[in-house]
Amino acid sequence: MSEITKTDVVIIGAGPVGLFAVFELGLYDLKCHLIDILDRPGGQCAELYPEKPIYDIPAWPEISGQGLTDKLMEQIKPFAPQFHFNRMVTRLERQPDGQFHVETDEGEVFETKVVVIAAGGGSFQPKRPPVPGIEAFEGKSVFYSVRRMEEFRDEDVLIVGGGDSALDWALNLQPIARSLTVVHRRAEFRAAPDSVKKMFELVERGSVRFELGQVSGLTGAGGQLSSATIKAAEGETEIPVTRLLPFFGLTMKLGPIADWGLNLHENLIPVNVETFETSQPGIFAIGDINWYPGKLKLILSGFHEAALMTQAAKRIVSPGERVVFQYTTSSTSLQKKLGVA
Amino acid sequence: MAKITFVTFDGVRMDTEAENGSTVMESAIRNAVPGIDAECGGACACATCHVYVDDAWKDAAGEPEAMEEDMLDFAYDVRPSSRLSCQIRVSDELDGLVVHVPERQA
Numbered sequence: 001m002s003e004i005t006k007t008d009v010v011i012i013g014a015g016p017v018g019l020f021a022v023f024e025l026g027l028y029d030l031k032c033h034l035i036d037i038l039d040r041p042g043g044q045c046a047e048l049y050p051e052k053p054i055y056d057i058p059a060w061p062e063i064s065g066q067g068l069t070d071k072l073m074e075q076i077k078p079f080a081p082q083f084h085f086n087r088m089v090t091r092l093e094r095q096p097d098g099q100f101h102v103e104t105d106e107g108e109v110f111e112t113k114v115v116v117i118a119a120g121g122g123s124f125q126p127k128r129p130p131v132p133g134i135e136a137f138e139g140k141s142v143f144y145s146v147r148r149m150e151e152f153r154d155e156d157v158l159i160v161g162g163g164d165s166a167l168d169w170a171l172n173l174q175p176i177a178r179s180l181t182v183v184h185r186r187a188e189f190r191a192a193p194d195s196v197k198k199m200f201e202l203v204e205r206g207s208v209r210f211e212l213g214q215v216s217g218l219t220g221a222g223g224q225l226s227s228a229t230i231k232a233a234e235g236e237t238e239i240p241v242t243r244l245l246p247f248f249g250l251t252m253k254l255g256p257i258a259d260w261g262l263n264l265h266e267n268l269i270p271v272n273v274e275t276f277e278t279s280q281p282g283i284f285a286i287g288d289i290n291w292y293p294g295k296l297k298l299i300l301s302g303f304h305e306a307a308l309m310t311q312a313a314k315r316i317v318s319p320g321e322r323v324v325f326q327y328t329t330s331s332t333s334l335q336k337k338l339g340v341a
Numbered sequence: 342m343a344k345i346t347f348v349t350f351d352g353v354r355m356d357t358e359a360e361n362g363s364t365v366m367e368s369a370i371r372n373a374v375p376g377i378d379a380e381c382g383g384a385c386a387c388a389t390c391h392v393y394v395d396d397a398w399k400d401a402a403g404e405p406e407a408m409e410e411d412m413l414d415f416a417y418d419v420r421p422s423s424r425l426s427c428q429i430r431v432s433d434e435l436d437g438l439v440v441h442v443p444e445r446q447a
Contacts, residue, residue, distance in 0.1 A: 044381075048381050048384060048386040048387070049381070049384045049386050052384050052386075121380075127415060127447060129447075130417040130418070130445065130447060161414065162411075162414050163411075163414070184414070185413075185414060185419055186410065186414075188407075188410065190411040190414070214418070214419065248414075248415050248447065249388075249414075249415045251380075251387075251447075252380070
């Protein structure tokens with residue numbers, strides 16, 4: 001087991017609400033570590049709509065998802081939050097002393113007094129293509145990412161999709177695969193033009209096979225794939241396949257949060273609206289993932305929830321200490337924390 | 342106002358009234374049409390409001406734009422009549438539009 005990282009607060013999810021929580025907690029001297037399954041901050045704002053305008057952020061008549069993320073990162077910089085990207089929190093356990101151990105799928109362990117779940121719609125995970133029976137082959141012949149290229153050596157590889165991941169892996173795996181086929185439902189790709197050009201050069205040379213269509217069926221036994229059926233306009237064809245890599249984008253799943261002993265309400269976490277604490281003391285939930293009567297899934301609601309949660313979190317981290325409410329406009333001590341006084 | 346009819350996968354017809362300028366997806370959500378998830382809320386970012394436009398309405402509804410085509414890559418059982426309902430804007434020309442809901446969203 002790796003070394004244990006000690007902190008005041010672990011925030012699960014680095015979307016806009018998780019980021020703003022760093023600011024509110026920071027004003028009360030609480031140090032934060034943020035864990036997110038994506039490779040960058042911003043959550044849905046960065047993954048789903050980085051370029052799209054948002055019109056209901058107070059005082060921003062129009063701001064893009066990426067723009068909002070950048071501004072929040074600038075705003076929380078004085079508090080030096082620690083980010084841990086490309087990781088999913090897999091375990092959350094209360095210790096005998098009341099603190100929590102938070103474990104990631106990379107094996108890191110955090111010891112923290114407070115946990116803030118700001119996980120939005122859940123963690124982004126690869127979308128499973130709607131091919132009947134695909135589950136039986138997952139992990140053995142069907143992979144949603146390439147962890148070790150060697151698993152594809154001398155195999156009949158089928159890559160499905162028309163984005164950058166599909167084309168990048170087609171180009172990378174072609175030299176070591178026994179055969180490589182790319183299936184996409186149309187001739188246009190939403191990938192770097194250079195990769196598209198390279199792939200079609202390989203197709204012309206006969207090194208890559210390109211099929212226009214969709215995968216409609218898989219055959220094999222014991223998790224080992226042997227062939228795939230491709231449905232095209234002119235009918236179905238079956239090709240030998242021993243490794244399948246579908247790249248169908250990401251979807252949000254609640255994931256391991258369901259196993260942490262929290263009360264749930266239709267996959268959302270009910271909270272006390274005074275403190276935003278869940279059914280477990282010390283574990284808070286803010287933003288889209290929580291539920292209370294009248295809840296609205298708005299970024300601005302999440303910001304408000306972060307401010308109220310902080311009052312309760314501070315009392316847990318510094319029991320007995322008087323929590324003094326101050327304004328950033330007039331408080332010299334807050335301004336010192338922000339580095340402006 | 343335009344009448345938009347959704348035909349669910351099991352053949353149930355649901356007539357809805359939609360305001361000009363709104364989207365077909367919004368009408369589905371407002372009327373709780375089963376089989377339209379609209380996970381991303383209409384940002385053309387998820388492909389879970391996928392519908393098939395009835396043959397009679399194909400020309401009136403128009404073709405998907407490039408961004409919508411990209412998103413349709415992630416939809417289930419895409420056909421030539423496939424559209425994302427969040428990208429179809431309601432207008433007088435679409436009064437009477439019929440769309441079919443697929444077996445499932447991706």
